[in-house]
Amino acid sequence: MKNQRSSVRHFLRVIVVIGSVLLGLLPGSARSQLTTAQADQIRNAIGTRVEALTVLGGDFGLAGGSYKSSGANDIEITVNKFGGSGDVGDPQKLGDLDIGWQPRLQGSMGFVDDKNHFHTGLLNGDTSENRSFAIQFGGGARFWLNDRLSLAPTVMGMYGHTSNEYTAVGAFMQANVIQATQLGLVNWDADTWTVRPAVNIQYLYTWDRTIITLSSDPTFFHTESSRTSNSNVRVNGNSWSIDDKIDVDIPLGEQVYGHELRSGGYFSRTELLGDLKDGLNTQHIYEAHGRLVLDFLNQLWKAQWIGVGGSYLWGSNFHGWSAGADVTFRF
C-alpha cells in the first residue's frame, strides 16, 4: 500500500512537471502535488491544444507559416496549408428580391508541426512534438445586398488527426516516460471532427483600377474527438475567431509575357476566443501580407493571379512568417 502511494505520487509528480512545462498552465507551486482539479486541467489543456492545432492547421481562414516563441523553452510551430475559398459564377437574382446570390465553396488541408524544446528543469534536453493533419470542406452562398456589400454564411466540416511524440533525453523522463504515456500525457494520438459555421461580411470599393476589400469573418468551431489512443486524452470544446481584414489589389500597368503585374496585400487582425485562445496561448494574431503577381484572369483557365507572396505574423507572445506561391482562382 505504501509502495502504491509512493508510486502514485511519482505518477502525479510526472503529471505536474510535464503538464506544467508542456502546457504552461500550472504555477510553479503546483509541482509538489497534484489535485484532481489540476489533473483535469492538464487533460483539458491537452484537449484544448489538440483542438487549437487542428483548427490552426486545417482552417483556411487562419494563416499558415512558421512561428517561433522563445523563452525558458523554445517553441516552434510550422504550419503548411493549401486551400482557400471562392464564389462560383456570376451573381444571380434571388427570387423577386433585389439581392444577388452565388454559391460559395471553401476547402483547406494542412499540417502543423509543433515542437517544444525544453531547456530548464527536469525536462532539460527533452523534446515534445505534436503533429497535426486536418482537412476541411464546406460551402454556402454569398448574398449581394448591393454592388459592394455582401454577406456569405457558410458551414464547414473538418477532420483532424493529432499525435504527440516525446523524446526523452534527460534522466527524469527516461525513467518515467512509460507512466507518462499510460496517463496520456505523452505519445498519444487523437482523431477529431469539427463543425465550423461562419459568416463573411465583405465590402468592395474600387478606386480607379485599384480594388479595396474590407472584410470581417466571425467564425465558430466546435471540436470533439472521435477516437483517442488513451482515454485520458479527450477533446470537446468550442472556439471562436473574428478575422478583420483590409486587402488592396493594385494593377501596376506593366506587362510581363502578356500578363499585367499586380501588387498589393492585406493587413489583418484575428481575435481568438475560447479554446483557440487558450490552446495557442495568444489572444490575437496580426498578419501583414504583401504580394507580387501576374494577372491571368480570363487567360488561363480559372486562374485570377499567379505570383509570390509573404507574410509577417505576430501576436502577444510569438512572431512568425510565411512565404510562397500566391495563386488565386475565380470560378
Next chain:
Amino acid sequence: MERAILRAVFLGATLALTGCWTAPIASVRPKGEPRLIQGGIAVESTKDAAIVQSIDAGARTIVVQYPADATRATYRVGPKVSDFDRIKAGDKVEATMAQELTVYVLKNGQLPVAGGPPRAVKSDARVLMVDPSYRLLTLQYPNGRNETFKVGLDVKLLEMEAGDDVVIRTSEAVALEVEKP
C-alpha cells in the same frame, strides 16, 4: 467615445446599404452624349466548334458550318496558323478569330457627325459588364449569348458602361484547333 463609435457604425452601415443589387443588363441606355468611345480594340474570340465544308488553300480561306443552327461562315486563315495544310473537309475545328471592337454611345442607333447628318451605326453587340481592374469587357450578343474579352492596357474601360453599342470587325483566324473524333 461609445457614441462616436456607434455613430460611425451607423453611418457606415447606411452607406453600405445604399442602393440595391441589380443584375447586369445590356439593354440599359448608357449615360452621356452619343459619341465614339474607342475603336480598334484588338481582341481574340474563340468560336464554337464547326465542321469544315471546304478549303481554298491558295486564298487561305475555309468555309465552316455550325451544327447548332446550320449557319455557314467563311474565315480567312492568318499566317499564324502554321498547320493549315493539314486541315481537310469534314474536320471539326474550333477557330480563334482576331477581331477589332469599336465602342459607341449611340442614340437611336445613330452617331452625330460634326457639320453633317447623323450616321447610322449597326451594332453587333452591347456592353454587359466592365471590369477595369482586370481589363475585362463582357459583351452580350443579340441572341443573348455573353462573351468576355481581356482587352489591352490602352483600352478606355473607365469610360465604358453597360448599354454601350459595339461594332465587331472580324479579320482572320489566328488559331484553328482540330477536335479529334
